[in-house]
Amino acid sequence: MKVSKGRGSKDKNEAIVEDRKSAGKRKAVGKVSESRNSSSSSKRRTGSVNNFEKQASAKDPNKPKRPASAFFVFLEEFRKVYKEENPNVKAVSAVGKAGGEKWKSLSSEEKAPYEAKAAKRKSDYQKLMNAYNKKQEEEDDEEEPAKSSKKPKVNGAKEEEEEEEDDDDDDDEDDD
DNA sequence: TACTTGATTGTTGTG
């Protein structure tokens, strides 16, 4: 029991989720945002509140992008299938709609493999972030110490996240 | 930019 929730009285994210869906796009909802709105002003861009920083963060080529969600993983495959069935349709919106519809049609078990894949990506993402984080610390010297200090392979890179490997799934193996 | 949904992230708010 967590005494009380955060700022809002709504302890159910479901309610919000519904709202989000209702609105269609989660943009400028202005529902319970009165609070953070004061500070964030309009929208909290990418990380930084100041538009100035916005570009800074956006210009980070080393910054790992967000991992694809289960839906995106599914989309990747769906796109291929959709393309074969609809070679004429190359609009991303078409695949998005069709994919979204199909996605909802799938059962939890069917989404399971996709979620598993997405989960794996998430782990990798966190790992990349770890490296990215470190980089930020030693940015003072060199961004990529590839010649001086040579670090062949860091095996125990897992901080606290245990990664489960599926032998049956295709994974990136070792690179020599 | 169009569109999909999920996730990541950031900020706020209360205890």
Place this chain on the structure above:
DNA sequence: CACAACAATCAAGTA
């Protein structure tokens, strides 16, 4: 100070 929950942006596919 820390957790919790919301709120907004972004992630890819091509013309």
